[in-house]
Amino acid sequence: MEKFAFVVHPLKANDFSRKFSFTRNWPDRLVESIIKYIPPFKVSHISGIDSGHNKAEGWFVGCPLTSGQMVAMPEQYVINKIIKAGKVAEKLGAKILGLGAFTSIVGDAGITVAKNLNIAVTTGNSYTVATALEGTRQAAKVMDLDLMRANVLILGATGSIGAACAQILSREVRYLTLAARDESKLEKLARQILKTTGLAVRVTANTKQAIRNADIIVAVTSAVDSIIEPEDLKPGAIVCDVARPRNVSQRVTEMRNDVLVLEGGVVEVPGDVEFGLNFGFPAQTAYACMAETMILALEGRYENFTLGRDLTVKQVELIDKLAAKHGFKLAGFRSFERALTPQEVATIKANAAAKILPIQKGVL
Secondary structure, three states: OEEEEEEEOOOOHHHHHHOOHHHOOOOHHHHHHHHOOOOOEEEEEEEEEEOOOOEEEEEEEEOOOOHHHHHHOOHHHHHHHHHHHHHHHHHHOOOEEEEOHHHHOOOOOOHHHHHOOOOEEEOOHHHHHHHHHHHHHHHHHHOOOOOOOOEEEEEOOOOHHHHHHHHHHOOOOOEEEEEOOOHHHHHHHHHHHHHHHOOOOEEEOOHHHHHHHOOEEEEOOOOOOOOEOHHHOOOOOEEEEOOOOOOEOHHHHHHOOOOEEEEOOEEEOOEEEEOOOOOOOOOOEEEHHHHHHHHHHHHOOOOOOOOOOOOOHHHHHHHHHHHHHOOOEEOOOEEOOEEOOHHHHHHHHHHHHHHHHHHHOOOO
16 A cells, blocks of 8 residues: 655635634634644545555645745745644655645745655646646637637746746647746746747736736736736636636636636546545545645655656656556546536637627627
8 A cells, every 4th residue: 555645734714624613713813823833733544546556545734824824924934844744744654745735835845845854755746737738728629719829828937837837838839928927037938948849939027918818828826816807808718727826816707707717737536535624626536736646656656756946848748647547637627616517618608709709890
């Protein structure tokens, strides 16, 4: 039996009530003032993972800090708390540790954590990229959007996930825009893509304007607050929101019935899986970053797989291949923590067409 662990933390203060229901009505400030003093702990046991090639069990280990706290508090304090979560995983018997949500972003993206543990560490970003792009391709097909004709935008393109998405998509699209705050890093990435693929990409720090012009958006920024609002999107736009917390405002799903917003990186896990924790997904589904840790355990690859800011296309292709071997696959289209039915997607497509046609005719 292979063994792994995965670090989880509350994205917002009220997420803490998923495990401790008695805090549900507590003010956010009270929750945050208390949890920063709570040491990391075992949240649940994960059982039933069976790929047909191997079996695995694992544990969710809680690192009690919200996303906002991880951004605002001293970096070394946060990293030390993540390392302590890793020590809990070691004592449980895990041989590889996955870093979830903001624990994979803080500091040097897992490198320091790995140096201070006696087990392997991965951020899960490689499989997150693979599944996000596959979901985007499938969504474009369903919405009748030709990738070679579409204006494709990557938000947060200078991060490790964004840069890898850019490098892979640059081989599949003709019109690619990269957006991030650091224009010098954007220019460097653009030069690299031009050298390797021959595609001249656009770069911009004007995120709002880039969103308004995009047909397809892959959102992977580390922003704590949402940056995509209902008024920003074109009719028929596709948004693959890989970020946690989300880059897309909840208002989009309430006000725009003509755009397709997908949760990036949600996969089916093979076997009769029990997670022991409600993180808002149906049974037997998980984030791709969680799945990467499981895949590496099932493969017996107890090595530091995805760490730091540099993520290679080869890593993405390898983990995608291993995922297929062990029976991991996309869990269909999901939006704002619920599954989208084919009929709902068809309705979005029809609503978009009804708005696009008058625009094309010059009526609006």
